Amino acid sequence: xxxxxxxxxxxxxxxxxxxxxxxxxxxxxxxxxxxxxxxxxxxxxxxxxxxxxxxxxxxxxxxxxxxxxxxxxxxxxxxxxxxxxxxxxxxxxxxxxxxxxxxxxxxxxxxxxxxxxxxxxxxxxxxxxxxxxxxxxxxxxxxxxxxxxxxxxxxxxxxxxxxxxxxxxxxxxxxxxxxxxxxxxxxxxxxxxxxxxxxxxxxxxxxxxxxxxxxxxxxxxxxxxxxxxxxxxxxxxxxxxxxxxxxxxxxxxxxxxxxxxxxxxxxxxxxxxxxxxxxxxxxxxxxxxxxxxxxxxxxxxxxxxxxxxxxxxxxxxxxxxxxxxxxxxxxxxxxxxxxxxxxxxxxxxxxxxxxxxxxxxxxxxxxxxxxxxxxxxxxxxxxxxxxxxxxxxxxxxxxxxxxxxxxxxxxxxxxxxxxxxxxxxxxxxxxxxxxxxxxxxxxxxxxxxxxxxxxxxxxxxxxxxxxxxxxxxxxxxxxxxxxxxxxxxxxxxxxxxxxxxxxxxxxxxxxxxxxxxxxxxxxxxxxxxxxxxxxxxxxxxxxxxxxxxxxxxxxxxxxxxxxxxxxxxxxxxxxxxxxxxxxxxxxxxxxxxxxxxxxxxxxxxxxxxxxxx
Amino acid sequence: xxxxxxxxxxxxxxxxxxxxxxxxxxxxxxxxxxxxxxxxxxxxxxxxxxxxxxxxxxxxxxxxxxxxxxxxxxxxxxxxxxxxxxxxxxxxxxxxxxxxxxxxxxxxxxxxxxxxxxxxxxxxxxxxxxxxxxxxxxxxxxxxxxxxxxxxxxxxxxxxxxxxxxxxxxxxxxxxxxxxxxxxxxxxxxxxxxxxxxxxxxxxxxxxxxxxxxxxxxxxxxxxxxxxxxxxxxxxxxxxxxx
Numbered sequence: 001x002x003x004x005x006x007x008x009x010x011x012x013x014x015x016x017x018x019x020x021x022x023x024x025x026x027x028x029x030x031x032x033x034x035x036x037x038x039x040x041x042x043x044x045x046x047x048x049x050x051x052x053x054x055x056x057x058x059x060x061x062x063x064x065x066x067x068x069x070x071x072x073x074x075x076x077x078x079x080x081x082x083x084x085x086x087x088x089x090x091x092x093x094x095x096x097x098x099x100x101x102x103x104x105x106x107x108x109x110x111x112x113x114x115x116x117x118x119x120x121x122x123x124x125x126x127x128x129x130x131x132x133x134x135x136x137x138x139x140x141x142x143x144x145x146x147x148x149x150x151x152x153x154x155x156x157x158x159x160x161x162x163x164x165x166x167x168x169x170x171x172x173x174x175x176x177x178x179x180x181x182x183x184x185x186x187x188x189x190x191x192x193x194x195x196x197x198x199x200x201x202x203x204x205x206x207x208x209x210x211x212x213x214x215x216x217x218x219x220x221x222x223x224x225x226x227x228x229x230x231x232x233x234x235x236x237x238x239x240x241x242x243x244x245x246x247x248x249x250x251x252x253x254x255x256x257x258x259x260x261x262x263x264x265x266x267x268x269x270x271x272x273x274x275x276x277x278x279x280x281x282x283x284x285x286x287x288x289x290x291x292x293x294x295x296x297x298x299x300x301x302x303x304x305x306x307x308x309x310x311x312x313x314x315x316x317x318x319x320x321x322x323x324x325x326x327x328x329x330x331x332x333x334x335x336x337x338x339x340x341x342x343x344x345x346x347x348x349x350x351x352x353x354x355x356x357x358x359x360x361x362x363x364x365x366x367x368x369x370x371x372x373x374x375x376x377x378x379x380x381x382x383x384x385x386x387x388x389x390x391x392x393x394x395x396x397x398x399x400x401x402x403x404x405x406x407x408x409x410x411x412x413x414x415x416x417x418x419x420x421x422x423x424x425x426x427x428x429x430x431x432x433x434x435x436x437x438x439x440x441x442x443x444x445x446x447x448x449x450x451x452x453x454x455x456x457x458x459x460x461x462x463x464x465x466x467x468x469x470x471x472x473x474x475x476x477x478x479x480x481x482x483x484x485x486x487x488x489x490x491x492x493x494x495x496x497x498x499x500x501x502x503x504x505x506x507x508x509x510x511x512x513x514x515x516x517x518x519x520x521x522x523x524x525x526x527x528x529x530x531x532x533x534x535x536x537x538x539x540x541x542x543x544x545x546x547x548x549x550x551x552x553x554x555x556x557x558x559x560x561x562x563x564x565x566x567x568x569x570x571x572x573x574x575x576x577x578x579x580x581x582x583x584x585x586x587x588x589x590x591x592x593x594x595x596x597x598x599x600x601x602x603x604x605x606x607x608x609x610x611x612x613x
Numbered sequence: 614x615x616x617x618x619x620x621x622x623x624x625x626x627x628x629x630x631x632x633x634x635x636x637x638x639x640x641x642x643x644x645x646x647x648x649x650x651x652x653x654x655x656x657x658x659x660x661x662x663x664x665x666x667x668x669x670x671x672x673x674x675x676x677x678x679x680x681x682x683x684x685x686x687x688x689x690x691x692x693x694x695x696x697x698x699x700x701x702x703x704x705x706x707x708x709x710x711x712x713x714x715x716x717x718x719x720x721x722x723x724x725x726x727x728x729x730x731x732x733x734x735x736x737x738x739x740x741x742x743x744x745x746x747x748x749x750x751x752x753x754x755x756x757x758x759x760x761x762x763x764x765x766x767x768x769x770x771x772x773x774x775x776x777x778x779x780x781x782x783x784x785x786x787x788x789x790x791x792x793x794x795x796x797x798x799x800x801x802x803x804x805x806x807x808x809x810x811x812x813x814x815x816x817x818x819x820x821x822x823x824x825x826x827x828x829x830x831x832x833x834x835x836x837x838x839x840x841x842x843x844x845x846x847x848x849x850x851x852x853x854x855x856x
Contacts, residue, residue: 362657
């Protein structure tokens with residue numbers, strides 16, 4: 001296949017390096033008849049997509065396989081999209097510059113509900129029919145995965161294969177099954193989909209029918225073909241030390257959001273914050289061993305030349321060998337000026353001493369996430385930290401010279417009242433007081449506290465999956481209250497646009513009827529909805545009206561425990577019974593301890609792990 | 614402390630990465646190549662290196678210069694070989710030399726740059742015609758350019774200043790002409806004192822002469838970069854102070 005000619009276009013667009021495809025450690029392969037070609041698509045621009053760890057892992061894993069060629073595709077920025085349309089250039093794989101229309105698989109990672117329109121737009125740019133039912137043998141199979149794939153129902157009509165859970169093993173099983181069938185004369189898409197539907201972690205939406213009640217709730221979700229499981233179970237990697245992890249990352253030419261080595265230290269989270277989807281769907285906790293991480297670090301630094309390494313997980317300070325690992329990294333790579341960043345630190349067991357050591361190499365800011373302003377509400381959401389924890393942590397931080405502190409909160413949490421919101425301001429002012437009470441000799445100059453408030457979005461598979469989201473009016477009122485409440489020159493207050501959170505809530509807990517809305521949204525020109533400059537709320541509301549679908553049915557309605565939820569046929573290991581128990585505990589403000597201290601019986605050890613986590 | 618001055622080229626797809634990107638690419642390539650670079654002190658250490666000029670996005674070059682400071686002295690041959698192995702395709706070190714620490718910074722000594730500018734004309738012209746038109750252009754005493762200037766301290770207010778770019782043009786000549794495809798060689802002011810971009814000159818030629826240029830076909834390639842030593846123009850690797 002010939003490379004598409006894009007050279008002249010590159011002179012016309014912004015940041016042309018987004019489309020080069022030949023960055024360090026990118027893979028370029030010879031293609032023949034037997035090659036299985038896979039387009040790994042990220043439904044947002046290059047700078048966002050290249051910061052995604054899953055892409056780096058699966059790209060290298062797939063390209064390590066013989067006869068498999070995986071290439072990257074990102075949503076072209078609007079100027080590039082325009083040029084491509086004017087020059088009749090279909091969406092192409094960055095590495096080969098071949099149209100992805102001719103590939104075997106087009107895979108999308110679903111990180112954010114508001115990127116669904118970009119997914120559709122990319123299919124359209126690729127000249128691939130949107131609906132699964134309209135595609136034939138000569139079209140690629142559309143495969144999706146990632147956190148939003150746990151409730152893939154809003155995009156169920158567009159995709160062929162959904163991967164539930166960690167993909168490292170199951171994606172190879174799917175591709176190997178496909179390799180066997182690919183060359184057969186009699187290859188049938190449907191037969192192939194039926195064949196792989198019994199693999200654990202594979203969900204084929206077209207093999208299930210959804211029936212609805214008169215009140216628009218769901219009556220039932222059932223397989224429409226014999227031999228198809230009634231419930232589909234997620235996949236996990238049991239031993240992370242044995243699992244594939246890349247020893248080289250693609251190193252972008254241009255600055256991306258996270259332009260550094262990401263070293264994944266464990267999966268899962270033991271904390272059980274009740275708003276957090278990741279905390280449930282990635283269970284159980286599985287750590288990587290120190291020796292494995294040590295070896296990977298050495299290879300990754302050598303192969304990339306990066307000057308920074310980030311230790312990634314859902315709650316980095318919970319890694320059992322964090323101290324040992326960080327000290328090793330400091331000792332070994334101090335001379336090369338390799339900086340270490342520790343995102344997702346909890347302030348209740350924050351190891352400030354460790355951070356102090358790290359700061360000697362490269363300095364970073366400090367971020368804390370109390371999530372709620374009062375102890376009562378923090379207990380409701382099971383964010384097990386106290387005001388004293390925060391106080392002692394920031395006091396220490398100020399005395400070590402930090403002057404920039406970020407505090408993250410959510411508003412619109414279940415049971416929230418205005419006293420909880422007042423608590424947000426009070427907490428910020430207490431942090432400021434802690435700064436002023438720090439010894440002038442020790443503290444740095446020019447204190448700045450940033451308070452950010454995002455809007456709570458109830459997510460599937462969390463104890464709050466039945467809860468309504470606050471109405472837009474209620475959120476706007478709360479935001480205004482906070483703006484009035486947090487007026488201080490030293491405190492910057494930011495809040496997240498509530499309208500995007502509303503749409504996120506609609507699609508997060510949506511069902512198959514929303515596929516129609518998304519297709520209509522694409523027609524109306526909705527794309528890059530996660531970008532404030534492109535997001536058009538009124539246009540979306542018009543689309544819902546045209547489709548005769550009420551978005552508040554999905555976002556603002558309280559569900560009964562016995563209602564059939566659109567994702568009830570998907571099993572993430574944690575039982576519904578446990579989620580109900582947790583929601584009830586939330587209502588009475590009762591906390592649940594860290595599951596390493598005491599098993600709270602979420603169920604993941606029964607179906608998924610088998611035995612003790 | 615050792616200071617190395619090198620000339621490198623930027624060709625092919627890599628012309629689409631910006632000056633800032635080139636800096637990052639060099640930084641990481643130096644680390645991968647295990648070259649004993651010196652770092653700046655402070656909270657955010659960076660390798661000590663400096664470039665001559667910032668080459669525009671989409672411009673290719675055979676005459677880019679970089680100074681790099683090393684903690685240990687290594688063989689020039691090894692430096693070039695190791696670094697070229699680590700640099701992406703299209704960025705290539707061509708020659709290097711250790712220079713005196715008293716050598717002035719690249720940025721401050723650069724005065725002129727020579728470019729080849731390739732473009733398409735809307736209609737075919739004869740070589741005579743194009744030479745005549747360019748002579749006419751060179752004979753202009755005043756070639757005004759409108760420049761937007763931000764007012765000091767005021768972010769949004771801008772004033773428009775008109776400058777004469779003619780003194781910044783040292784030479785323009787036809788390099789080749791084949792039907793509608795022309796290549797012009799330009800010798801222009803470059804550096805921190807005065808700097809003139811070839812694309813501006815082309816647009817002015819388009820404006821002041823009868824040549825009708827398709828502006829989106831312009832492709833620019835830098836072939837030389839000069840500093841001035843005692844009135845004569847030499848490359849940054851010539852006329853160096855003794856080590």
